[in-house]
Amino acid sequence: xxxxxxxxxxxxxxxxxxxxxxxxxxxxxxxxxxxxxxxxxxxxxxxxxxxxxxxxxxxxxxxxxxxxxxxxxxxxxxxxxxxxxxxxxxxxxxxxxxxxxxxxxxxxxxxxxxxxxxxxxxxxxxxxxxxxxxxxxxxxxxxxxxxxxxxxxxxxxxxxxxxxxxxxxxxxxxxxxxxxxxxxxxxxxxxxxxxxxxxxxxxxxxxxxxxxxxxxxxxxxxxxxxxxxxxxxxxxxxxxxxxxxxxxxxxxxxxxxxxxxxxxxxxxxxxxxxxxxxxxxxxxxxxxxxxxxxxxxxxxxxxxxxxxxxxxxxxxxxxxxxxxxxxxxxxxxxxxxxxxxxxxxxxxxxxxxxxxxxxxxxxxxxxxxxxxxxxxxxxxxxxxxxxxxxxxxxxxxxxxxxxxxxxxxxxxxxxxxxxxxxxxxxxxxxxxxxxxxxxxxxxxxxxxxxxxxxxxxxxxxxxxxxxxxxxxxxxxxxxxxxxxxxxxxxxxxxxxxxxxxxxxxxxxxxxxxxxxxxxxxxxxxxxxxxxxxxxxxxxxxxxxxxxxxxxxxxxxx
Amino acid sequence: xxxxxxxxxxxxxxxxxxxxxxxxxxxxxxxxxxxxxxxxxxxxxxxxxxxxxxxxxxxxxxxxxxxxxxxxxxxxxxxxxxxxxxxxxxxxxxxxxxxxxxxxxxxxxxxxxxxxxxxx
Numbered sequence: 001x002x003x004x005x006x007x008x009x010x011x012x013x014x015x016x017x018x019x020x021x022x023x024x025x026x027x028x029x030x031x032x033x034x035x036x037x038x039x040x041x042x043x044x045x046x047x048x049x050x051x052x053x054x055x056x057x058x059x060x061x062x063x064x065x066x067x068x069x070x071x072x073x074x075x076x077x078x079x080x081x082x083x084x085x086x087x088x089x090x091x092x093x094x095x096x097x098x099x100x101x102x103x104x105x106x107x108x109x110x111x112x113x114x115x116x117x118x119x120x121x122x123x124x125x126x127x128x129x130x131x132x133x134x135x136x137x138x139x140x141x142x143x144x145x146x147x148x149x150x151x152x153x154x155x156x157x158x159x160x161x162x163x164x165x166x167x168x169x170x171x172x173x174x175x176x177x178x179x180x181x182x183x184x185x186x187x188x189x190x191x192x193x194x195x196x197x198x199x200x201x202x203x204x205x206x207x208x209x210x211x212x213x214x215x216x217x218x219x220x221x222x223x224x225x226x227x228x229x230x231x232x233x234x235x236x237x238x239x240x241x242x243x244x245x246x247x248x249x250x251x252x253x254x255x256x257x258x259x260x261x262x263x264x265x266x267x268x269x270x271x272x273x274x275x276x277x278x279x280x281x282x283x284x285x286x287x288x289x290x291x292x293x294x295x296x297x298x299x300x301x302x303x304x305x306x307x308x309x310x311x312x313x314x315x316x317x318x319x320x321x322x323x324x325x326x327x328x329x330x331x332x333x334x335x336x337x338x339x340x341x342x343x344x345x346x347x348x349x350x351x352x353x354x355x356x357x358x359x360x361x362x363x364x365x366x367x368x369x370x371x372x373x374x375x376x377x378x379x380x381x382x383x384x385x386x387x388x389x390x391x392x393x394x395x396x397x398x399x400x401x402x403x404x405x406x407x408x409x410x411x412x413x414x415x416x417x418x419x420x421x422x423x424x425x426x427x428x429x430x431x432x433x434x435x436x437x438x439x440x441x442x443x444x445x446x447x448x449x450x451x452x453x454x455x456x457x458x459x460x461x462x463x464x465x466x467x468x469x470x471x472x473x474x475x476x477x478x479x480x481x482x483x484x485x486x487x488x489x490x491x492x493x494x495x496x497x498x499x500x501x502x503x504x505x506x507x508x509x510x511x512x513x514x515x516x517x518x519x520x521x522x523x524x525x526x527x528x529x530x531x532x533x534x535x536x537x538x539x540x541x542x543x544x545x546x547x548x549x550x551x552x553x554x555x556x557x
Numbered sequence: 558x559x560x561x562x563x564x565x566x567x568x569x570x571x572x573x574x575x576x577x578x579x580x581x582x583x584x585x586x587x588x589x590x591x592x593x594x595x596x597x598x599x600x601x602x603x604x605x606x607x608x609x610x611x612x613x614x615x616x617x618x619x620x621x622x623x624x625x626x627x628x629x630x631x632x633x634x635x636x637x638x639x640x641x642x643x644x645x646x647x648x649x650x651x652x653x654x655x656x657x658x659x660x661x662x663x664x665x666x667x668x669x670x671x672x673x674x675x676x677x
Binding site: 150151154155157158161162165182185186188189190191192193194195216217275276277279 | 648
């Protein structure tokens with residue numbers, strides 16, 4: 001029996017639909033249209049979800065639904081009719097002859113297609129029902145779009161907030177490892193990636209081998225990728241064309257952003273498999289590429305900041321050490337040389353920026369003799385300055401007990417330094433004692449530059465009589481003696497004088513020093529000392545020197 | 558933390574359930590939470606606490622699933638609370654609107670009390 005068309009009933013059914021409900025109203029709309037048309041069977045389909053039609057009195061097979069899906073995918077949102085064969089197939093097995101396809105449209109968009117087993121009995125009344133149904137679907141579609149747009153807008157805010165937060169973190173912390181975690185997680189999160197990897201060169205400090213590697217999920221690459229990085233972002237929405245290091249990456253689709261600072265490639269951010277709500281994987285888009293590049297830039301800034309900070313900290317540490325070492329050295333070196341019987345003394349020390357371990361001193365002895373020395377501690381900075389301080393204290397204390405035997409005296413100093421110098425630093429030492437009665441200098445040269453004795457125009461070098469002190473447990477030092485008569489001069493110095501280099505990388509050298517000393521032998525010791533420093537300065541003009549320069553001159557009178 | 562999410566359910570009482578997550582709240586992770594949440598709702602439990610202490614990352618698909626769960630809970634007169642969120646995730650929930658209809662707590666106890674209706 002054919003039911004009659006119930007136009008009012010159809011409108012009442014449509015009016016009962018809640019457009020804000022989550023569930024699709026397709027079944028209610030079909031029921032209303034069947035009532036309004038007088039048909040007993042039919043189906044309604046949303047073109048965007050053709051495999052989930054609403055059915056009443058029909059049960060199309062999977063093959064018919066597959067054909068419907070294919071047709072709608074080809075026709076797009078403007079579909080308003082179905083091929084006759086397909087319409088009949090959807091009603092199988094009855095295959096009515098006059099299936100009526102009713103498009104529910106709004107603004108040229110087909111929101112649903114309703115198939116009725118026959119044309120409506122009251123076409124005019126039915127038209128009002130279809131208009132009512134279309135308006136409900138339009139409201140629902142608009143509501144869905146607003147909801148989607150709202151989500152998209154919030155997502156963009158989230159995206160901007162994430163970039164802003166990473167920027168703030170960069171400004172607020174120098175802990176690159178923690179920033180690397182933030183950058184990797186934010187990238188994965190915003191790009192809906194399933195896994196991700198970050199690999200950067202760290203130039204020391206963050207990891208032993210200078211490469212920091214962070215993975216979330218299965219590793220996409222190892223540090224070897226750093227040797228073959230592209231200099232621009234890349235998308236591989238398939239396996240073809242990938243760079244070699246990503247050939248076996250466990251991912252269907254990959255997105256890569258290099259991390260570049262000042263034109264130098266520092267590392268890479270890799271994202272894998274952008275997931276969608278249906279459980280599948282979408283292609284990475286140019287927009288995704290831009291987002292990942294922004295995070296790559298953030299990583300580059302963070303790395304650069306961390307490097308600059310490390311350099312600043314190191315520079316500050318070195319400057320503090322230099323100041324401290326200079327302060328120690330200043331308190332140890334004699335402010336002025338004492339007046340002693342039979343000798344006229346002059347000397348000085350010119351510290352370099354790195355502050356080495358030069359030392360000189362003069363010790364008037366109770367028996368009328370005068371001890372004096374020049375020493376050079378291996379190394380620079382505070383450790384060297386502390387060893388100089390130890391040597392100074394040691395000499396002071398041991399000299400109070402007398403110096404009957406010079407090798408024995410130096411051996412005691414040597415043993416003391418051996419116990420102190422855990423860092424295996426050593427000291428070259430020229431230690432001399434002038435006896436005014438004998439007009440003689442006894443000296444012991446432990447690995448130091450040869451002293452220069454000038455008698456008239458005759459130059460005698462006073463060579464080393466043993467190794468430096470403070471390093472070899474068992475060593476023997478020989479002493480020697482030379483006359484130092486009135487007018488004779490003894491010049492002691494450190495290697496900062498003879499090894500001072502000029503712009504041509506030539507050393508000042510022994511020959512220049514001896515020639516200078518001979519040529520200026522008539523100068524008072526103070527003038528000779530100043531002249532040596534001046535000549536060395538002139539020789540090395542414009543070239544930074546890295547070793548202290550020390551001169552001590554003793555002239556018998 | 559793994560990219561595979563695990564969910565464990567604890568029932569402090571008959572009306573409230575605590576879902577503890579460990580891992581990435583993405584599509585698969587969100588679906589697992591939804592599966593557990595809908596099972597609880599099906600058995601009449603519509604006051605849920607999501608304890609995200611061991612979740613450090615969430616994506617937009619995971620968030621959209623959480624929003625669906627929230628909407629269903631609200632439709633059934635239920636409540637949803639979150640606790641132990643990382644600052645990043647909490648900020649994300651604020652931006653994405655989850656915090657508008659669900660409550661966020663620092664620790665579980667006050668969240669459970671709110672779900673029971675013991676506090677405002």
